[in-house]
Amino acid sequence: MLEPGRITAEALQAVREIVAPGVTTAELDAAAARVITGRGAESNFQLVRGYRHTTCVSVNEQVVHGIPGDRVLEAGDIVSIDAGAQFRGWNGDSAITIVVPDEARPELVAAREELSRVTEGSMWAGIAAMSRAAHIGEISAAIEDHIVGAGHRYGILRDYVGHGIGRKMHEAPSVFNYRVPDPGPRIQPGLVLAIEPMVVAGSEETLVEDDDWTVSTVDGSAGSHWEHSVAVHDGGIWVLTAPDGGAAGLEPFGVRPVEIE
Template sequence: MFRSKFDYKTPEQILKMRAAGLATRHVLDAIAPAIVPGATTRSLDDIALASLKADGAIANFALEEDYYDAICVSLNEQVVHGIPGDRVIQAGDIVSVDAGAELGGWNGDSAITVVVPGGDPEVQARREELNRVTEQSMWAGIAALASAKHVNEVGAAIEDYILGQGQFGILREYIGHGIGRQMHEEPPVFNYAIAGRGAKVAPGLVICIEPMVTNGTEETAIEADGWAISTVDGSDGSHWENAVAVTEGGVWVLTEHDGGAAGLAPFGVTPAPLS
């Protein structure tokens, strides 16, 4: 997964990564309102391609070996890496979209999950709670990064948040990562506490924080297409991701329009503007 040893980026390089991050955000902004009953997952990929073209960016997902689409779209029991195709979105589905852009030789990577209105009320409520917990655990991890000394403090904060909300499964085989010239770089960014401290948190560190959570167990299997990761017990999954830069003053979320201000506010953290 990881292609190169990471380095700490300069302020000038982080500003270039901000452009790639916003191109990635534009993709998700365009796709979110199109996640409706009757839409195919392929139609969402078409929207992604149009958005990337408008920004002069390319799909970094399509640069991955043996992957040919602009985004990943994962429904219900699929947690991550779903391939766009003929699958039709239904009312009540929980839909995760993972997108990435390369612009000017730098990469962005981000994911959102949407619960489509109109499903069975009990199922929908369960999916919405899963989605809330997953998104907020991401923000808990980003907030922890703002004061962390080492990267593994992020995973501990994510796990603490999730376990404090109820019974959920945290995927352990799939984790976050560094990002820069390559979409997947060192260091690994775990979504749970592990032994060891991990990479030093210092200005210039840029990582993707991306919890993947289920409302069942953490056990998954790769589908026959060789990509989609689905829960073995058939439970639902949710996936949220942002690319975050550490600056002299704190953190800035490269893949959010406001630098993460709204998401971090409940945790008492204010993003440090890029210079």
């Protein structure tokens, strides 16, 4: 799964480089598509029945599953981009959140950057827990604890969670982003999880828009989504969708990823 992870990371980097006011969400999608097809892979999002885009691009109150199109990004927008590649029958899945700069509204930008920072941090907290946990429930608890410990009254989506990944983009088991009573399956070599907290600035209540895909907050509050695909192997863990295997993100947690031989 190393190669589809690398391809997914490169696709998101291509998107990151062009996010700016005036760019459409369709242009972001096209940038990711060029990388994925150029590397001889295919978009696993397009393998989902009824979905024909390479990415999901969610803006402001849209948290996940936003459909790329003619929407034009504006200064101050918070944008989450979710992408995945399938290569030789194996899958990668990852998401990032970017806040478009806005010099006229520094407080708005700061608040949205903090939301993104906490969400990303909770993802890394979950990945760090994965390196030493016995059961998946410990990952869930670490994600929630990081979000709550940040001191904000953020909401954590309940109906959308992380998952296993391998021959299919979405596999068992589920990875909740909040503490649950069931400890869940054991963590052991060979397990690969997509850890993806989805956090909102207000109420966690969401609705699905009329397009039957886009998930938005009911109260209109902004959302953030971060995701990495992470493998457990005999030597430790390796973040498949991070160019450095997760070294920089895990360093604050005292965890060092071990490259897969």
